[in-house]
Amino acid sequence: MTPAPIAVALDAPDLETAARWAALVTPHVSTVKVGLELYLRYGPEVIASVKGASGVEVFLDLKLHDIPNTVAGAARAVARLRPAILTVHAAGGPAMIRAAVEAAPHTEIAAVTILTSLTETDLDRIGLAGPADAAVRRLAALSVEAGATALVCSPNEVPAVRAEVGDGIRLITPGVRPEGAATQDQARVATPEQALADGADLLVIGRPITGSPDPGAAAAAIAASLRRSV
Ligand SMILES: O=c1ccn([C@@H]2O[C@H](COP(=O)(O)O)[C@@H](O)[C@H]2O)c(=O)[nH]1
Numbered sequence: 001m002t003p004a005p006i007a008v009a010l011d012a013p014d015l016e017t018a019a020r021w022a023a024l025v026t027p028h029v030s031t032v033k034v035g036l037e038l039y040l041r042y043g044p045e046v047i048a049s050v051k052g053a054s055g056v057e058v059f060l061d062l063k064l065h066d067i068p069n070t071v072a073g074a075a076r077a078v079a080r081l082r083p084a085i086l087t088v089h090a091a092g093g094p095a096m097i098r099a100a101v102e103a104a105p106h107t108e109i110a111a112v113t114i115l116t117s118l119t120e121t122d123l124d125r126i127g128l129a130g131p132a133d134a135a136v137r138r139l140a141a142l143s144v145e146a147g148a149t150a151l152v153c154s155p156n157e158v159p160a161v162r163a164e165v166g167d168g169i170r171l172i173t174p175g176v177r178p179e180g181a182a183t184q185d186q187a188r189v190a191t192p193e194q195a196l197a198d199g200a201d202l203l204v205i206g207r208p209i210t211g212s213p214d215p216g217a218a219a220a221a222i223a224a225s226l227r228r229s230v
Pocket residue numbers: 009010011035061112114115116117152153174175176184186204205206207208
């Protein structure tokens with residue numbers, strides 16, 4: 001069976017837990033995601049540990065955001081680990097995004113538009129007044145112009161972003177919660193089925209899977225539900 005287009009966020013406190021979660025979910029999902037917590041604690045060794053013997057894609061979610069020269073150096077440093085995907089913040093601007101793209105030619109650079117934890121009130125307060133999807137759309141357009149081939153946005157913005165950037169750009173959506181699951185610190189959310197129906201290419205799901213007593217079964221259940229919904 002083809003693994004579901006899900007990136008499981010391995011936000012674990014230690015490497016053993018992350019590797020165990022990865023082994024449990026990789027029969028069911030295409031991708032595992034390593035974020036700041038694991039990478040800052042363990043560095044490059046985390047990539048091999050979560051990959052194990054499986055062919056799962058590794059998504060390195062470091063959300064780089066600095067001046068172009070610094071981001072180029074950071075992207076070059078992690079490119080040798082050959083992650084499938086590396087994130088940068090779109091708000092770093094076009095020169096910074098292009099620097100990452102050029103520094104990591106074998107890795108897909110995904111630009112994070114507006115964090116899915118932010119509400120419209122938060123956006124007003126940080127000076128991005130207006131509906132979230134207007135800011136997301138603007139950041140999406142500049143990121144693609146700068147060479148990003150993937151974008152991170154909430155599932156709610158997928159139709160607007162797709163209309164802006166067209167097909168051929170991978171849309172990655174955190175802020176995904178199965179029906180009835182707690183939203184926790186996520187603000188702009190949708191169900192996995194809705195996200196997929198709206199055209200998301202890769203769904204990032206963490207705690208609804210890793211917080212389950214059986215992460216493998218939780219991943220399998222969401223994957224099965226996605227298969228039924230298409
Ligand atoms: O806008 C963003 C960008 C990245 N994330 C990351 O995705 C996961 C979501 O985990 P859940 O447990 O499913 O909430 C997490 O690693 C974030 O760092 C995001 O949530 N929103």
